[in-house]
Amino acid sequence: MRRLDGEERVGGVTGPANPPRHGEGDRRAQRDGGGGSPQSLRPETALARQLRRDMSLPEVLLWQRLKGQQAGIKFRKQHPVGSYVADFYCSATRTIVEVDGETHNRGSRPAHDAQRDAFLIGNGYRILHVSATEVLRDVDAAAEAVAAFAASPLHHQPAAGGPPPRAGED
Numbered sequence: 001m002r003r004l005d006g007e008e009r010v011g012g013v014t015g016p017a018n019p020p021r022h023g024e025g026d027r028r029a030q031r032d033g034g035g036g037s038p039q040s041l042r043p044e045t046a047l048a049r050q051l052r053r054d055m056s057l058p059e060v061l062l063w064q065r066l067k068g069q070q071a072g073i074k075f076r077k078q079h080p081v082g083s084y085v086a087d088f089y090c091s092a093t094r095t096i097v098e099v100d101g102e103t104h105n106r107g108s109r110p111a112h113d114a115q116r117d118a119f120l121i122g123n124g125y126r127i128l129h130v131s132a133t134e135v136l137r138d139v140d141a142a143a144e145a146v147a148a149f150a151a152s153p154l155h156h157q158p159a160a161g162g163p164p165p166r167a168g169e170d
Contacts (some may be wrong), residue, residue, distance in 0.1 A: 055077070059087055059099050063143075074090065094125050098127065100132060
C-alpha cells in the first residue's frame, strides 16, 4: 500500500517506497541539509576538529608561518596520532611539534606529557617542544627552528674519525 508521502506499507512495516542502495541515503534530506545517519567519528578525530577551531594565539601565529613554508615541508594542524592530538604534524618526516604553554607545567599535565612523548617516541615519531612564550616573542624564528628540525635527516651521518663502515656498507 503506497502512502502520499512516498512511503509504502509492506507486511506491517512502513518504509521508503524505493529504499536507498549502496549507501546512497536520502537524497532529498541531503539536498535540504540533513538526513541520513549521524557520522560516527573516532574520539580523537572529533577532538582534533574541535581543537582546530579553538587554537591558542601562539598556535595560530605559528600555523600562519608553517602552512606557507616554501621548504617543501607540509604540516597538518591538530592532527590525531594514536590516541593523542598533535599540535602540528609533518607526515613526511614523522615530526610532531607541540606548543607548550603555561598549562603544561601545572597539575598532572607534566606526567601526561611525559607519557604521551614516550608513546610517540616508541612509535617512531620525533617530537619538538616549542615554548608558547618563544612563539609570541619571535614567531618567525620559532617557525624557522621548526622547519629546520623537520627538515633535518632522521639518521645522522657518522662524524669524521668515527668507526669505519661495516663490510658491505659504503
